[in-house]
Amino acid sequence: MACLERTMAVQDGKTPIQMLQEYGALSGTSPVFEMLRTEGPAHLPHFIFSVKIGDVTCSGQGSSKKAAKHNASEAALNILKGEAGVSFQVPKVEGSDSPKEQTNHSNIIGTLQEMAIQKGWRPPVYSATVEVGPAGTWQYSVTCRMETFEEIGNGRSKKEAKKLAAEKMVSKLKSLPECFDISGAKFKWENLKNSAAEKISLLKRTPLSLPNANYEQMLSELAQEQGFEVLYLDIDELTVNGQYQCLAELSTVPVVLCHGTGISQGNAREDAAHNVLQYLKIKAFK
Known part of the structure; x- marks a missing residue:
């Protein structure tokens, strides 16, 4: 947290918003403000803003947008102060634990x-x-x-x-019962090869190169049958070729992650699901 220490060292006369922006400039994680909602009558509004910087998210309220952002920034600075162990002049939030x-x-x-x-x-x-x-x-x-x-x-x-x-x-x-496994109670990798269930049998005999195939739906049905979950993680950054990216994560032990790309976010998900199915097909025959 050296960046935070350097920012707080020159805090005189600066608002919490300015202090947080300077910290963001030094750390490479700029704060992002978002107005969550407005409450109260039109002639006396009350604003609620959030700010996200790195993995810290805080919210603040005020009679003006500036005041709400000010309070949200104060909250974020207090969290960063606690993590860095440095001192700066914003309202004390965290009491010292015994x-x-x-x-x-x-x-x-x-x-x-x-x-x-x-x-x-x-x-x-x-x-x-x-x-x-x-x-x-x-x-x-x-x-x-x-x-x-x-x-x-x-x-x-x-x-x-x-x-x-x-x-x-x-x-x-x-x-929970002793036999309960929150990481995928029904799924076992060793059972995949010998399973005669409908969806895994269909995967074993179906080529994964059919036109207009719905791989996302196919994977969803297979997951339900075999007892695991699929989580799609859309990636904001495009590839060097300008394509969308997505990760498909299986709730198995160990966790399986497959990457997908496409001309749209939906195509990227389909590609990720297709790659997961290819992996599962290989595992089913091993």
């Missing part, structure tokens, strides 16, 4: 991470937002996602909210 709270926080986060490793699941993913109320109140919200499950924790600090989200996730996972 040693006992820090220990519990580390333990529950580590416990959830260990559960993922032991079961062969993908590690938990956390995302944080912060709400800034009109009276200057602050509320952190952290979402913990693990495979198909999602839990949300709220607190006065990001650490507290993350700890609560992790606690909820651990509690949920412990309540």
Whole structure:
């Protein structure tokens, strides 16, 4: 966070918006503001803005667009301050956690991470937002996602909210039957070759070069039959040839990712699905 330290060192007379923009210029991650909605009567509107910089997303409210962006920027700076461990003059949001709270926080986060490793699941993913109320109140919200499950924790600090989200996730996972596998309970790679189910049998005998074939639908039906999920990740950046890009991810262990390109986003998805089907066909004959 050296960029943040350099930005905060020259903060005198600057607004939070300017400070956040300078940090973005130094770190190469420019802040992106978006007006979420407007509340209140037409003669007395209340604006709500969000700002995203890197993996930090915050929101702010105000009686003007500038005030809302100002509050959202303050929230983002406070999060970045907490991550960098530096000092700068914006309203203090995160209270200092007691040693006992820090220990519990580390333990529950580590416990959830260990559960993922032991079961062969993908590690938990956390995302944080912060709400800034009109009276200057602050509320952190952290979402913990693990495979198909999602839990949300709220607190006065990001650490507290993350700890609560992790606690909820651990509690949920412990309540599941011992035989339950959240990473794809029905799917086993070793069963693919010997499966005589309709869709996998169709894949084995069907050439993947038929004109006007709907590969996305074919993959969806196969996934439902074999017990895994397909997630399509559209890539904003075009290829050097100006084509759209997409990744198809299977909820298997290990995870399977296949890339696709096309003249449209839909074509890119079809290509990614086609490549997944080719991979599965090879695995089915191995």
